[in-house]
Amino acid sequence: MAESQLLDEQDDRDNGDFHLMVMVEDRTRPQTGQTHPSQDTPTSNQGADRPNDSKPTRLARGFRKALRKNQDYIRITIPKSGVSRLPSEWWKTGMAFIWAGLNLILTTVMITVIHERVPDKSVSPPLPDKFFDYVPRVEWAFSVTEVNGMILVAVWFIQWLFLKHRAIVGRRFFFLQGMLYLYRMVTMYITTLPVPSMHMECAPKLHGDSHGKIKRVLQLVSGGGLSITGSHLMCGDFLYSGHTVMLTLTFLFIQEYSPRSPLWRCYHVICWLLSAVGVVCILIAHEHYSVDVVVAYFITSRLFYWYHTMANNQALRGSPYNYLNRTWWSLVFNFLEKNVRTTVPCTFSWPLSLPPACFKNPCKSYSKVQSTRDD
Incomplete structure (x- = not known):
């Protein structure tokens, strides 16, 4: 039986994208149902009636542990919606410079x-x-x-x-x-x-x-x-x-x-x-x-x-x-200040930045997803 669980959602402020982390885990359960821990080892009275009840439960637990150790990661990019809260608007800066x-x-x-x-x-x-x-x-x-x-x-x-x-x-x-x-x-x-x-x-x-x-x-x-x-x-x-x-x-x-x-x-x-x-x-x-x-x-x-x-x-x-x-x-x-909708942070960057293509491969436009799958 496959179950999906939402783990994390992050806002990448630098590149303006949302990153979604999802783990898909395949959990196998025994057909005969789980037994109480005290029933894993049959007693003298029950051993003859159900000698193999504990075996599927132990196998399912070991199988789930093995799945957790083998996890793959995939990147998926989800574009961020909305407008920047700190737009540059250099033309306004030019007008202020002329004013001064x-x-x-x-x-x-x-x-x-x-x-x-x-x-x-x-x-x-x-x-x-x-x-x-x-x-x-x-x-x-x-x-x-x-x-x-x-x-x-x-x-x-x-x-x-x-x-x-x-x-x-x-x-x-x-x-x-x-x-x-x-x-x-x-x-x-x-x-x-x-x-x-x-x-x-x-x-x-x-x-x-x-x-x-x-x-x-x-x-x-x-x-x-x-x-x-x-x-x-x-x-x-x-x-x-x-x-x-x-x-x-x-x-x-x-x-x-x-x-x-x-x-x-x-x-x-x-x-x-x-x-x-x-x-x-x-x-x-x-x-x-x-x-x-x-x-x-x-x-x-x-x-x-x-x-x-x-x-x-x-x-x-x-x-x-x-x-x-x-x-x-x-x-x-x-x-x-019309379009400045938050406090300006004290962050620094190089005055002349190189094109984004110099730092990353544009073909790799995917984010991280954590998944497990059945071998």
């Missing part, structure tokens, strides 16, 4: 406009700052800030390249970066602060020279907005600190999209030290007021946490009690 680049260019344009409005040091001296009262200026400290920032950006870029879901993570980074530069444009324009220290030398004002302003914008963009490259000679972009934004944002993404194992914690600590030392060196160099750094950290961290809270909690998206949905950029968020 546009706001970066507009920020440099705004800096050139604000530079014309910065009051002269002789007319408006630096505002009092408690940190400057207790910590004297160190000339080389701002170079440490920019070097740390370049290291963190390079480390984050390499880590991003090896992420499996780099398209989703990339558009999150570019969207938040663009939002932070947009907010920075608003705060710089509505409140123009005087220079924070008397050591700062600002470039001459152009007074309506449009050609010269365009040249300064291109120079600032080509140099990455860094003083170490000699491209940033203008003043007025104080509230809030763009260097603090990049130091904080890159560290938050490095920490969020990497494992939490002890080995990776050392990596997190190193990146945190680079970020923290860079932020402190901004103040030690007297390049920004303390309020510039505090506001930059607060806006960057809150925006990062709000976005990822909404992205990682599916129940919040449609809840009428989720006040995070009332943010003015929630429509853009819903557009970018």
